[in-house]
Amino acid sequence: MAAFIIRRLIISLIVIFVGVSLTFFLVHLIPGDPTGIFINPALPESVRQGLVERYGLSQPVALQYLKWLYNAVRLDFGYSFIYPEKTLSLIGDALVPTLALTLSSLFIGVLGGCFIGIASAMKKGTLFDRICSTAVMFFYSVPSFWLGLVLLLLLSYWLGIFPSSQIRSIHHEHLSFVGKVFDYIIHLLLPVTTLSLTLMASFAKYTRESMINALSSSYTIGAISRGIDKRKIIFKYCFKNSLIPVINLIGTAVPFIIGGAITVEVVFSLPGMGRLIVSSILSRDYPVVMGIATLMFFFVVFFNMLVDIISHIIDPRVQLQ
Amino acid sequence: MSRDNIILEVKHLTVGYSQKKPVVKDVSFLLKKGECLAIFGKLGSGKTTIAMAILGFIAPIYGMVLLNSINILKIRGRKRREVRRRIQPIFQDPFLSLHPMKRIKTVLEDSIGRESGKSVKRYLNMVGLDASYMDRLPSQLSGGELQRVCIAKALCTNPEVLILDEPFTAQDHVTKVKLAVLLRDLKNKYNLSYLLITHDIFTVSFLSDRVLLLDQGKITETMTAGEFREKYIAEL
Amino acid sequence: MKIRKIDNLRFGLAVLVLIVVFAFVLPVFYRVSPYEQDLSNPLSAPSIDHPMGTDMYGRDLMARIMKGTANTLMVSFLASLVSLIIGIIAGVISGFSRGIISELVMRLADVLLGFPKLVMILLISGILSRDIFVSFFLLACLSWMETARIIRGEIKVIKESLLYKSLVAAGLSFPKVLLGYIFPLLRGKFLVSFTLSFASFILIEISLSFLGLGYASPEPSLGTLLRQARYDPAGSYWIVIFTGLIIIILVSAVNFIADGIKDSLEENVSR
Numbered sequence: 001m002a003a004f005i006i007r008r009l010i011i012s013l014i015v016i017f018v019g020v021s022l023t024f025f026l027v028h029l030i031p032g033d034p035t036g037i038f039i040n041p042a043l044p045e046s047v048r049q050g051l052v053e054r055y056g057l058s059q060p061v062a063l064q065y066l067k068w069l070y071n072a073v074r075l076d077f078g079y080s081f082i083y084p085e086k087t088l089s090l091i092g093d094a095l096v097p098t099l100a101l102t103l104s105s106l107f108i109g110v111l112g113g114c115f116i117g118i119a120s121a122m123k124k125g126t127l128f129d130r131i132c133s134t135a136v137m138f139f140y141s142v143p144s145f146w147l148g149l150v151l152l153l154l155l156s157y158w159l160g161i162f163p164s165s166q167i168r169s170i171h172h173e174h175l176s177f178v179g180k181v182f183d184y185i186i187h188l189l190l191p192v193t194t195l196s197l198t199l200m201a202s203f204a205k206y207t208r209e210s211m212i213n214a215l216s217s218s219y220t221i222g223a224i225s226r227g228i229d230k231r232k233i234i235f236k237y238c239f240k241n242s243l244i245p246v247i248n249l250i251g252t253a254v255p256f257i258i259g260g261a262i263t264v265e266v267v268f269s270l271p272g273m274g275r276l277i278v279s280s281i282l283s284r285d286y287p288v289v290m291g292i293a294t295l296m297f298f299f300v301v302f303f304n305m306l307v308d309i310i311s312h313i314i315d316p317r318v319q320l321q
Numbered sequence: 322m323s324r325d326n327i328i329l330e331v332k333h334l335t336v337g338y339s340q341k342k343p344v345v346k347d348v349s350f351l352l353k354k355g356e357c358l359a360i361f362g363k364l365g366s367g368k369t370t371i372a373m374a375i376l377g378f379i380a381p382i383y384g385m386v387l388l389n390s391i392n393i394l395k396i397r398g399r400k401r402r403e404v405r406r407r408i409q410p411i412f413q414d415p416f417l418s419l420h421p422m423k424r425i426k427t428v429l430e431d432s433i434g435r436e437s438g439k440s441v442k443r444y445l446n447m448v449g450l451d452a453s454y455m456d457r458l459p460s461q462l463s464g465g466e467l468q469r470v471c472i473a474k475a476l477c478t479n480p481e482v483l484i485l486d487e488p489f490t491a492q493d494h495v496t497k498v499k500l501a502v503l504l505r506d507l508k509n510k511y512n513l514s515y516l517l518i519t520h521d522i523f524t525v526s527f528l529s530d531r532v533l534l535l536d537q538g539k540i541t542e543t544m545t546a547g548e549f550r551e552k553y554i555a556e557l
Numbered sequence: 558m559k560i561r562k563i564d565n566l567r568f569g570l571a572v573l574v575l576i577v578v579f580a581f582v583l584p585v586f587y588r589v590s591p592y593e594q595d596l597s598n599p600l601s602a603p604s605i606d607h608p609m610g611t612d613m614y615g616r617d618l619m620a621r622i623m624k625g626t627a628n629t630l631m632v633s634f635l636a637s638l639v640s641l642i643i644g645i646i647a648g649v650i651s652g653f654s655r656g657i658i659s660e661l662v663m664r665l666a667d668v669l670l671g672f673p674k675l676v677m678i679l680l681i682s683g684i685l686s687r688d689i690f691v692s693f694f695l696l697a698c699l700s701w702m703e704t705a706r707i708i709r710g711e712i713k714v715i716k717e718s719l720l721y722k723s724l725v726a727a728g729l730s731f732p733k734v735l736l737g738y739i740f741p742l743l744r745g746k747f748l749v750s751f752t753l754s755f756a757s758f759i760l761i762e763i764s765l766s767f768l769g770l771g772y773a774s775p776e777p778s779l780g781t782l783l784r785q786a787r788y789d790p791a792g793s794y795w796i797v798i799f800t801g802l803i804i805i806i807l808v809s810a811v812n813f814i815a816d817g818i819k820d821s822l823e824e825n826v827s828r
Contacts, residue, residue, distance in 0.1 A: 015668050026684065141756075141808035143763050146783060146801050153797060262675060263764045267787060277676065278768050281683030293680060300671030376726055402728040410726050417719040422741050431737070432727045471723075478727055 005309055012305045017069075019297040023290055024068045077291030087291040090276065098272035101188060102261050105195035106253065112196065113203025114246060120204070121211035122234070132204065139201035145263035148194040152267060155190065191268045195261060203249065210245050214238040251307040328354045328514050329375075329408075329482055334384035336367075336374045343382060344370045346538040352482065357508060357515035359525045361549075362535035368518040371535075372486045375516070376410055377401075388482070409475035413487040415467035419459045425470055426455040432477035444473040449503060465496035469503070476507070484516045489524055501527050526550045566817025572810035576803070580627035584620070591620040592775050600792040610795040612785055618799060625777035626803055632693050632778075633758035639697035640758075641751045644704025649735070651705060652712030663709070666702040674700065674757070675764055682770040689771050693762070704750040711743055745822040752815040756808055763804065779804055 071077070077087035116136070120129040139147070175183055214220060215238055223233045265274030273292070280288035329352035337343030345367045352358050362368050373379045375386050377394065385392050393404050412418050419428060429441045442452050448469040459467060468488065475483055485504070489497040505528055508515060517529055525532055525546075532549040534542040544552070595615030603610045609618040651662040677699055682692040715721050724734050740747075765771035766780025767787070774781060782800045786793035 011664060015664065019668070137809055137812065138805065141805050141812055142801070143760050143767075143783075143804065145764065145767060146797070146804060149783065149786060149797055150801065153794065262679070263767060266768060277679060278770075281679055282769065284683075289680070289684065296672065296676065301668060304667055304671050376722070378722055378725075402730065405726055406728040408726070410723065412719045412723065414719060418723045420720055420738050420742070423738075431729060431733070434728075474723070474727070 008305050008308055012301050016298060016301050019301070020069060020072050020294055021065070023072075023293050023297070024065055072294055075295075077287050077294070087287045090288060091273075091291055091295060094271065094273045094276040096272075097270050098261060098265065098274065100184075101191055101195065101265070101270065101272065104188070105192050105199055105261070106250075108192070108196040109199025110203055110246075110250065113200040114207045116200065117204040117207025117209075118211050121208045121215060124212060133208075136201045136204045136208075139197050140205055142198075143263070144194055144198040145267045147197060148191065148264050148267040151190050151194055187270075191261075191264050191270060194264055194267075199253070202253075203246065206249055207246055211238060247310075248307075251303075326353045327351050328389060329516070330385075330387040330390075331371075331375065332385045332387070334371065334374060334381055334386070336370050336379055336381045336384075340382060344538050345374065345381075348384075348535075348538070348540055350533055350540070350543075352514050352516060354481075354514055355508070355512045356531065357517055357529045359517040359519065359529035359532045359546075359549075360535050361519065361525050361532050363520060366535045367538040368520075368535055369486055372410065372484050372516070372518050375484060376408065377405065406478035407480050408482045408484060409478060409480040410484045410486060411468070411471055411475055411488045413490050415464065415471045415491075416459060418471055419467065419474075421459055424456055424458055425462075428470070429474055429477055432474045434478070444477055445470075447476060447507070448473045463496075464492050465500060468492065468496075468500055472500075472503070472507070476511075480513070482514045482516065484518070486518045487521075488517075488519070490519070490521060497523070504528060522553050526554060564817075565813050566821060569810045569813030569815075569817055572806060573814065576626065576807050576810065577630065580623055580630055584623050584627075587620065587623070589617045589620040591616060591624040591777055593617075600789075600795075602795060609799050612782070612796060613789055613792070618796060621777040621782060622779075622799060622803060625779045625782055625800075626807070628772055628776065628778040629759060629762050629780070630807075632689060632762050633755055635690070636693045636697040636700075636758045637751050637755040639694060640700040640754050641704055641747065643698060644701035644750065645708055645747070647701050647705035648708025649712065652709040652716070659709075662705070666705055669699055670702045674761055678761060678765055679768070679770060682765065687770070687773070689762075689765075689773075692765075692770075693758070696761070697758075700754060703754070704747075707746055707750060708743065711746060712739070715739055715742065745818060749815055749818050749822070752811055752818065756811040756815065759808060759811070 075088055077091075083090055116132055120132040123129050215234075220233055220237060223237070224230060261272070262274035262277060264270075265272045266278060269275070276288065277292055279285075280292070331351075332349050334345055334348045335343050336345040348367075348371060350358065360368050360371065370379065374381050374384075381394070386394050388404065388407060391404075393401075393408075396404055425445075426441050429444055433441070433444075441455060445452065445454055450466065450469055450473070454462070454466070454470070459470075462470065488504075489500055492500065501524060504515070507513060508528075515528065517524065519525060526549060529546050529549075532544050532546060533540050534544075593616060595611065598607075598611055598615045599613045601607060601611045601615075607617050607619065609622065611618055612621060647662055647666075651659045674696065678692055678696045681695045682689075685695065686692055720738070721734075724738055729737075762771055762778065763780035763783070766778045767784045769784060772778040772781050779800055782796055786796045786800070
């Protein structure tokens with residue numbers, strides 16, 4: 001067990017190392033002066049000199065590489081070109097609305113999706129199942145931001161019920177605490193609904209399939225014909241077995257937590273990671289781009305490792321594939 | 322026994338998935354040309370593993386397999402493929418041994434390879450099937466017919482040794498007898514040598530000349546077919 | 558039940574064919590330019606002149622949607638093809654090799670799998686090259702993992718099968734075994750992989766163009782049309798409706814096809 005974890009850790013560290021190095025080399029592939037990539041050319045000379053010293057940009061590439069590695073591990077990604085802030089704090093600020101959005105959508109989406117999936121699997125062939133399956137197919141085939149646009153048009157512009165952008169109103173500061181909370185919620189309602197619907201569709205589809213497989217498996221049929229209480233079988237065996245692949249699916253949905261909500265955030269103008277990623281790429285704010293790329297990488301590798309270890313604990317038969 | 326007569330020699334074959342627990346332990350035997358040697362044992366006694374090792378699908382921990390005095394386990398590359406054609410397997414489930422999408426004709430042609438002049442029809446006739454079987458798919462044939470096709474496929478490479486791994490276990494009794502007769506006739510006509518691996522008493526007593534008893538990976542007894550029949554059938 | 562499943566596939570295919578005709582064949586008959594502006598008639602409702610209305614520059618919406626669908630389909634199709642080919646190669650290499658090579662490929666796959674494709678292509682597009690074909694090609698090069706994993710699994714199973722053993726015993730050469738026997742067995746899986754990545758790439762292209770990094774104005778794609786709608790939502794009901802309609806139909810059709818193939822594969826197995 002311990003050996004497994006250690007092995008996994010070592011591999012993850014190697015992978016992180018490779019990834020961070022790749023980010024470095026990728027940026028150096030861009031034609032032009034690398035100094036211009038890390039440091040805003042618009043800054044006054046004295047400030048630039050200071051930064052050049054700090055990030056070792058006048059030194060040979062090998063040393064720069066090591067400096068980059070060192071800084072990356074300390075999460076020091078330099079200063080943004082566009083905003084007068086450290087990259088890390090920019091990312092931190094942007095992370096909050098994104099997490100609020102994605103985590104709540106994930107929660108609702110997974111629960112709702114599993115519920116619908118299992119219910120329609122058990123009622124397979126009935127009207128309920130057919131309606132659900134059609135709805136699921138619909139939400140599954142539609143880009144989430146289109147859904148967002150539609151909701152935006154309907155409920156925000158046309159009916160004027162919900163605010164159309166941002167995460168807080170202009171007069172947010174003047175509200176009471178409860179008012180502030182309510183303000184956040186009402187701004188998040190549409191985007192969360194949009195994302196939840198899309199997620200629910202994926203999870204419902206997946207859960208329904210695996211539940212149907214479990215229900216028709218020879219184990220279940222055998223148990224039923226032996227007279228064991230149907231409910232018991234369904235709860236003990238089918239549920240559990242159809243949930244294992246769902247856990248895997250959640251594992252794959254996690255990188256979604258940072259990056260997947262991009263388009264929805266753009267539709268609703270939420271000041272989150274999505275907008276940051278897009279704007280920094282469009283405006284060539286390289287320190288931010290590299291910082292995001294590296295952080296995502298850390299996160300992904302770390303999370304993969306975690307999922308592997310948890311899977312191994314739950315079911316020791318799971319080996320490194 | 323003169324040396325020239327021996328076509329296959331297995332020496333100290335030890336096969337296993339871990340060093341400590343070999344499934345086949347220090348097995349040695351000789352197969353004479355034109356002879357059918359049966360390896361008889363319960364399920365799990367290691368019979369199939371011996372076959373797999375001889376065919377080269379499992380690397381043994383220790384031991385040699387000599388075909389015409391050449392250690393075939395050590396050969397690589399193109400030569401290996403040529404050597405492989407001289408020892409052909411017949412497996413238990415003929416349906417699984419054939420590609421579901423390929424017609425019988427194609428299967429046999431692929432096996433014949435470059436040696437043209439010997440047509441597919443000829444090999445089909447050898448196993449008692451007529452030319453109408455050429456364009457059929459495996460799903461259209463019965464178990465007995467499929468096993469005949471597998472035998473034909475094996476013959477296409479002009480082998481010297483056939484390794485029969487439970488060849489009739491999946492067949493019904495009538496077919497079993499017919500196939501056994503076919504194999505016996507083929508052996509006599511083309512001077513083939515058989516290594517028969519099975520737990521079925523009938524097959525052993527009908528086809529084989531000598532019998533090795535295998536228990537838990539080791540050879541426990543050697544006897545002639547006559548002695549075998551006395552021991553096992555007389556008791557019934 | 559059986560008939561239902563085959564219907565899935567046929568239905569999806571029929572719809573897909575209709576869309577392809579709509580995108581590639583119809584423009585030959587409907588000779589309205591998707592680029593020609595008419596600023597006197599922005600954002601109009603459907604009429605005889607403009608069956609789907611016009612966008613904010615007065616360009617005929619139907620023509621733009623036709624061209625847009627064609628553009629989206631092209632990029633997604635090519636990317637899926639590349640992704641499939643690389644995936645097969647990676648899967649075969651990983652399936653047939655033992656030890657380090659095999660594990661390395663899979664480790665690499667795990668890491669890459671963790672990245673949302675949209676983020677990947679944003680980074681590629683933003684940093685390396687704006688050209689949509691280049692960025693999609695690069696994305697396709699990074700999307701081999703799902704296919705590779707499936708192929709690898711199948712190959713590992715096949716290697717243990719009696720069929721494989723018979724083939725090796727018959728002394729057939731490796732290329733012959735791989736191409737002549739193994740690939741035909743995997744045909745179904747290839748198709749499923751291709752179809753699923755096709756659906757996925759379609760949605761990625763739409764998202765990418767929506768964000769401004771894919772097809773660039775004035776070239777229409779299903780994504781750029783929605784992008785225009787975003788920046789003037791109040792007047793763009795028709796754009797949103799019609800574009801959305803095409804997207805739903807297209808992606809559903811592809812998904813139906815994928816489901817249909819999957820189901821008919823399962824039928825063949827349970828004989």
